[in-house]
Amino acid sequence: MIGVIQQPGLRYIRTRLFLVTEKYGKYGSYKVYDCFDETFVGLGHLTLNEKQISEAEIGYMLLPEYWGKGYETETAKKLIDIANQLEIMVLKAIIDPENLPSKKILSNLGFESQEFCVIDGLSGEVLSKKI
Numbered sequence: 533m534i535g536v537i538q539q540p541g542l543r544y545i546r547t548r549l550f551l552v553t554e555k556y557g558k559y560g561s562y563k564v565y566d567c568f569d570e571t572f573v574g575l576g577h578l579t580l581n582e583k584q585i586s587e588a589e590i591g592y593m594l595l596p597e598y599w600g601k602g603y604e605t606e607t608a609k610k611l612i613d614i615a616n617q618l619e620i621m622v623l624k625a626i627i628d629p630e631n632l633p634s635k636k637i638l639s640n641l642g643f644e645s646q647e648f649c650v651i652d653g654l655s656g657e658v659l660s661k662k663i
Contacts, residue, residue, distance in 0.1 A: 558614050564594065564607050573598045576607040578614055586621040605637050612641065615663060622660055629657040 559580045564573040574594030581587040590611040594603050608625075615623055625643060627634045635645075635657070643659035650656065 558618060559588065562607075562611075564592070564603060566603075573603050574607070576611050578611050581624075584622075586619065587624065588615055588618070588620045588622075589624045589626065590615070591625060600633065604634065605641075608637060608641055612661075612663065620663060622662055624658055624660045626651065626656045626658050629655050635659070 559578050562576045562578075564576055565571060566573055572595075574592060576592040577590065579589045579591075581589065590608060592604055592607045592611070594607070612623065623643075624646075625638050627638070629635075629648060638659050638661075641661065643661045646658045646660050648655065648657050
């Protein structure tokens with residue numbers, strides 16, 4: 533278990549590491565669970581940019597029934613906390629530009645829009661945060 537996160541007044545969220553490589557330590561994918569009933573909620577990831585090792589990407593994908601309940605924010609906060617323990621200077625996140633709730637979450641956590649792009653034929657917006 534990596535840690536327990538408290539969302540004031542609502543619920544506890546636990547993240548468990550399920551994929552870590554010896555090469556990259558805390559980088560990898562995390563399962564996100566509701567701590568009260570151990571229900572699987574979704575996934576989060578912290579991925580090192582191998583071309584720019586002072587930079588990493590965070591991301592999260594949650595099951596639709598858990599959207600808007602604070603899991604996204606708490607998962608992003610936990611991933612930022614993990615990145616702060618590493619030698620990362622810049623965190624990035626790539627979102628669907630039409631996903632306004634995700635953009636709001638990341639903006640509230642200090643991420644700023646850097647560019648719009650197309651990745652594998654899909655529109656993307658890159659946000660970044662110096663840590």
